[in-house]
Amino acid sequence: MADETSSQANPALAGLPKHALERLQGLREAGQSGGIFTSDLSVNEFLMVREAGFEPLGLVVGSCIYHVGIQYGSWGQNQELNVISQAMYQARELAMTRMEQEALTLMADGVVGVRLEVKRLGWDSDILEFMAIGTAIAHSAGHPGFKGPKGMPFTSDLSGQDFWMLLRAGHRPLAMVMGSCVYHVAHQGVFKAMGNVGRNVEITQFTQAMYDARELAMERMQNEAKESGADGVVGVQLHEGSHNWQPHVIEFFAVGTAVKPIEDKALIPEPASPQIVIPVND
Amino acid sequence: MSLLGRVLGQNQDPDRQRHQAEQLARNQAWETALTNQTLPDFVKQRLADTKSGKLPWVSTGSVGALLSQRSHGIHPLGMVSGNCWYHYGYSWTRGHYDGWHTAIDRMQHEATLMGANAVVDVKMSATRMEGTGEDQMDYAVLGTAVRIAGLATPRVPVIATVSALEFARLMESGILPVGLAIGAHYNWHYSYRNAAGQGSWWNQELRELSDFMTDVRRAALSQLATDAARMGTGVLARVQFSELLRGEPLEQDPRQRFLGRHIAFGTAVLHEPRRHISLGLRPVFSVSDGKMTPVMPTEKEII
Numbered sequence: 001m002a003d004e005t006s007s008q009a010n011p012a013l014a015g016l017p018k019h020a021l022e023r024l025q026g027l028r029e030a031g032q033s034g035g036i037f038t039s040d041l042s043v044n045e046f047l048m049v050r051e052a053g054f055e056p057l058g059l060v061v062g063s064c065i066y067h068v069g070i071q072y073g074s075w076g077q078n079q080e081l082n083v084i085s086q087a088m089y090q091a092r093e094l095a096m097t098r099m100e101q102e103a104l105t106l107m108a109d110g111v112v113g114v115r116l117e118v119k120r121l122g123w124d125s126d127i128l129e130f131m132a133i134g135t136a137i138a139h140s141a142g143h144p145g146f147k148g149p150k151g152m153p154f155t156s157d158l159s160g161q162d163f164w165m166l167l168r169a170g171h172r173p174l175a176m177v178m179g180s181c182v183y184h185v186a187h188q189g190v191f192k193a194m195g196n197v198g199r200n201v202e203i204t205q206f207t208q209a210m211y212d213a214r215e216l217a218m219e220r221m222q223n224e225a226k227e228s229g230a231d232g233v234v235g236v237q238l239h240e241g242s243h244n245w246q247p248h249v250i251e252f253f254a255v256g257t258a259v260k261p262i263e264d265k266a267l268i269p270e271p272a273s274p275q276i277v278i279p280v281n282d
Numbered sequence: 283m284s285l286l287g288r289v290l291g292q293n294q295d296p297d298r299q300r301h302q303a304e305q306l307a308r309n310q311a312w313e314t315a316l317t318n319q320t321l322p323d324f325v326k327q328r329l330a331d332t333k334s335g336k337l338p339w340v341s342t343g344s345v346g347a348l349l350s351q352r353s354h355g356i357h358p359l360g361m362v363s364g365n366c367w368y369h370y371g372y373s374w375t376r377g378h379y380d381g382w383h384t385a386i387d388r389m390q391h392e393a394t395l396m397g398a399n400a401v402v403d404v405k406m407s408a409t410r411m412e413g414t415g416e417d418q419m420d421y422a423v424l425g426t427a428v429r430i431a432g433l434a435t436p437r438v439p440v441i442a443t444v445s446a447l448e449f450a451r452l453m454e455s456g457i458l459p460v461g462l463a464i465g466a467h468y469n470w471h472y473s474y475r476n477a478a479g480q481g482s483w484w485n486q487e488l489r490e491l492s493d494f495m496t497d498v499r500r501a502a503l504s505q506l507a508t509d510a511a512r513m514g515t516g517v518l519a520r521v522q523f524s525e526l527l528r529g530e531p532l533e534q535d536p537r538q539r540f541l542g543r544h545i546a547f548g549t550a551v552l553h554e555p556r557r558h559i560s561l562g563l564r565p566v567f568s569v570s571d572g573k574m575t576p577v578m579p580t581e582k583e584i585i
Contacts, residue, residue, distance in 0.1 A: 043444055055555050059519060062496075069484045091487065094487060278568075
């Protein structure tokens with residue numbers, strides 16, 4: 001057949017499956033008649049997910065369009081705006097849950113590369129659109145040891161590369177965990193502000209506000225990780241942002257992937273210690 | 283000589299007249315070719331001369347990509363391209379599907395004429411031109427047609443968005459990028475109720491709109507899967523565009539109108555699920571100045 005002759009002539013073709021060789025020579029026009037996977041992986045991520053022993057199943061999405069309630073902070077007080085905090089958390093949670101449900105119907109072990117996007121809709125500043133999007137994957141050999149908490153698919157915002165490295169490090173992802181805190185930073189009184197004119201001085205009130213908001217977001221994320229039965233949280237990012245709210249209102253959003261050591265010793269891949277390289281082309 | 287005289291004089295200049303005639307003939311050739319879904323003779327000639335080696339080969343790839351010529355037998359033939367200036371009469375979303383596919387088909391046709399096995403390094407670009415109106419744009423693709431040593435010439439080459447080097451690496455692991463798949467869907471949602479929760483003080487999910495967007499996205503992704511299934515066994519769709527807009531109410535219709543759309547672009551791949559050739563990867567830690575995360579944040583971030 002064509003693949004034998006061609007791989008003799010060009011050894012680089014040895015790895016390609018027969019149907020791919022046929023396609024390259026125009027002997028086959030269409031793809032496989034069987035199932036097809038969709039994903040939002042890059043080429044490299046696809047390689048790495050497979051290298052880790054998993055197969056992509058499908059692109060999974062969860063949407064939530066949310067009307068955020070109205071809450072004002074008192075002018076001179078540092079305080080969490082709990083109505084808005086709850087809105088930001090609940091809406092993300094809904095989007096994530098719907099994405100997980102899609103993954104569950106695909107009988108996935110988990111979802112990698114989850115991106116959580118928040119967009120403000122143009123016509124109303126109180127409406128936010130949340131979208132969770134990721135790629136559902138399953139272990140090639142169907143091993144059950146990679147499921148998330150309560151037998152649900154795990155979720156993770158790790159890239160394909162990170163996923164491979166995480167397994168190499170002897171850990172497996174459990175759940176994407178997050179904590180949100182929307183905070184109203186108190187305004188300074190006029191007299192207080194005037195008192196600071198010409199002085200180098202810390203505004204303790206503002207320091208406290210930023211500290212407290214960040215602390216609340218991190219606490220919540222850490223508690224969520226504890227509930228999922230995790231040992232640790234990796235790749236945590238702390239985002240600060242305002243979704244076009246009134247001045248002095250800021251959201252701290254902490255997000256990361258809760259992980260735990262792989263229980264089944266047979267599933268732990270060989271450890272890989274990174275080699276340090278100096279690229280010469282950039 | 284008056285200005286008018288100079289203009290007229292120029293028009294009577296034989297060189298200029300010949301140039302005009304040539305341009306007219308060229309325009310005519312393009313028009314006929316596009317109508318018949320083929321290429322003008324002068325393009326065919328250039329492609330044939332490139333194929334036979336009468337003209338030098340041309341590659342959009344880097345010097346590094348040339349390495350794959352000796353290691354994997356991937357030989358560059360020539361630069362191929364296609365474009366489609368598209369006016370969307372009823373749907374911008376569908377325009378993306380049709381416009382890109384037309385451009386790709388044209389590029390694929392050029393590569394076929396050169397006897398290529400694949401087009402690699404395919405770049406997409408969209409152009410809007412001022413003065414042409416908001417409702418139209420140009421979809422263009424550009425890539426390098428390559429021959430792969432040891433393979434017969436196909437009727438239609440595969441289209442790969444990756445570079446020659448990445449193409450080689452994918453081949454090694456048993457994966458073949460085969461084409462560009464697109465899923466584009468839009469829909470209108472009409473609502474009597476207060477779907478956008480206007481005037482509300484409370485936290486509430488706008489379930490009607492959430493469900494609507496979910497349906498729009500699912501339809502787009504299902505089209506993506508169908509489009510990819512004509513080419514391969516999977517699709518790597520990195521680019522996802524999604525939008526929810528509120529339309530002006532129609533006359534005689536009090537309902538609120540919402541337009542939802544989702545477009546996904548991906549590389550279709552052909553592979554054998556559950557058969558994996560290990561790449562024998564080794565993690566490396568780069569100490570390159572460019573990529574390394576600095577120990578200290580930049581001035582801009584902290585001041």
